[in-house]
Amino acid sequence: MSVYRHDYLHNGKRTGFGYTCQIRVWLEDAMRELINGAQAIVRGAIHSGCNFFAGYPITPATDILLYMIRELPKVGGIAIQAEDEIASMGFCIGAAMTGKRVMTATSGPGISLYSENIGLAIMGEVPMVIVDVQRMGPATGGATTVGQGDIQFLRWGTSGGYPVIVLSPTNVPECYNLTCRAFDLAERFRVPVFLATDKETVLTLATVDVEEFIPYPVRDRIGAPLDGEFVPYRVTTPDEVPLMSPYGGEHILRFTTSTHDESGQLTKDPEKVRKLNERLAAKVEAHVDEISMVKADMQTEANILIIGHGVVGRSVEEAVIQARKKGKKVSALSILSLWPVPEKAIKAAMQGIHKVIVPELNLGQYRLEVERLAADGIEIIGVNRVDGELISPEEILAQGGLL
């Protein structure tokens, strides 16, 4: 029986954040589950203390809404179907500022409608988790077909261009693990954290060894001190995340979608506005090492690297197994944290590499990031499908010249 190790690479080094490796071998008395990504995401959310959910039905994200409506009341939470996607976000943002841990789920067309409130959540520093179960676009596209066309949209999908965090699970257990991580990062950075997943991962039942579900420790909220002055957006360093005080708590809280000073009052003072806007970027981008997550499967002497994300990461793993059986030397990297781009890990994985293959269910969106990070002379090949079908391991091997 073969053992496949998947080390999580952190800042170019093999380490972890609570879960370092998966050993894909079943023990004699292993317990398994037949479960899909929707169930795993809901379970991850509940583990993370999620107690408020609002969403609007949209294939293929509806199952998450339906599970949350049934399950959250069991843990004292609130889950509601809103009148549309805009209201879903509005409800979540309002609830988050009372201290709830909030999540919403939709698909690409819903993200379009979330857009203005994503910007508001960035501006007001709202901790929230947004699940995007990607389907094929553009527009209503293919409701029941898989896609990865939102990868750049999630990063740049609101006015101003300020950063968000995007995690992308490659399989069902990672739907759980990364949902937990998404809540942790939302709490840590007070920013919308996306779980970019897809129809295939969320709706297809998979067999999971229960040990692959690795709950991330739940980060307690460190609220603003109850005594003394509370200034909602007062910080001392240019990348600091201010402490929260909820509506209805001891302090008066001012929240605004407009440029504001540290007390939350609207301001156009250039110096105050500059500090605010630069901090909204720096609080995420200066901490990329804390956020970066990749799965690296490096082979010594390999000069070919396959980089995948999301569901395609699984075809990458399979392609690597097949290639190595044929004696090919090949390395693989699955990007679990798409934004901010884990640049150090990607650059480290490209050391000594001559050719990088980037398969994606879009026309080459994340390949843009790989291209800008690649040293001169590295050949970069995209393997792309936008027909609603998955990319098979054989296609990766064939188009990557690995047959």
Next chain:
Amino acid sequence: MMDQVTTYLDKTLLPYFFCPGCGHGTITDHLNAAMVMLQLDPRKVIIVTDIGCSGLADKYFITNAFHGLHGRSVTYATGIKLANPELKVIVLMGDGGCGIGGHHLINAARRNIGVTVVVFNNFNYGMTGGEHSVTTPVGGVTNSTPFGQLEHPMDICQTLAVNGASFVARTTSFNKGLPEILASAIQNDGFSLVDIWELCTAYYVPNNRLSKSVLENSLADQNLATGIIHRSSSPEYSQAYRQSVAGEAGKSPMPARTIQQKYHSNLDKRLGIIVAGAAGKKINSAATLFCRGAVQSGLYATQRNDYPVTVKSGHSISEVILDPAAIRYTGIRKPDVLVVLFKEGLNSVRGQLSAMNEMDTLIINSDLLPVQTKARQIGVDFKQTGRWYNKKEYWTIMALAKLLCEMSIFPLESFREVVKGRSEFVEENLAAIEAGEKLEQ
């Protein structure tokens, strides 16, 4: 005890930033008076403002504030109230917000969520330069209707009253009784609307020669009632929600249905199985039972379902992959086994049929024969199964049992045990498995 609050306004920020003669300052004063009357705890009050000149009002209050996106103020207010029902949530919005956010207003009224919406209704958009709004009267001149408004004005009050709002008032900013009306609105448990007509001295007044008397007369001319015009006593949403789910508290969320290996499979390679049937015939649920039987026998299984949006008509397909090793790629390029039960399914898998070769297996309802394929064909005749012929929702279980007899993928006993472990249809499913074993070609 909280000290007596004499004002909820931050006097250091006064006077208001509003234009001379604008009604916004008057309304803000009256709202302050209402809050003084009610002696609300400022920490328990959230003033949610929309975009527009009315959105400048929250800054003057010593309470909590939320200044949100245009038209969405009611959604933030709903989230806040739903999350923490003890809070007093007051939305200040203009007639512009009632246009772009009309959908949210109607739905907030339908829920009777306990927020108070105060509309600063001056018939045009002041902040962006005097454009028409949903309340601009017919003929009203604005900078975007220079030849006169052609659209009918929306009656905000009636719209929300007929859609579930439990408190609706219409008045003008000149009404000296406005603090009492606002206080009643805030005290109402459910959704409250106060539609306050007023003057925009920057745009609507000069463009239309509007004045206090013209404004007051126009209400009478249009036969519009003023004061508190609607009250009802329906349950407030955040409370009603909590009551409706109270019975769920403490139940275990998403209990894991773990599967322990109890049987052994001799399958030594990946097997792609497609079950092609018709909607409403339990294709997907039978395939899931089959997958659980496989997992119980030490295999990895994945299952992908496909059916049209009309869930009760058309095809229903389950794509099942079984593998002794972990399954990564979940596509089936060509099935190793195809189970075809109904013509709707057959029409969806003709491509796969022609791709299959001599090493592959087709189990097919013999009524659907002949078909063009190189695969080994096992026709099954449901007509000879007696009572099962009319129980088409059990045909999938029967055919999958037959498949296990033909190919020994995993023990039939494992399939039986999974069926027994279900809470529903145990007897029928077990009988169907037995009937499947006896299916004749």
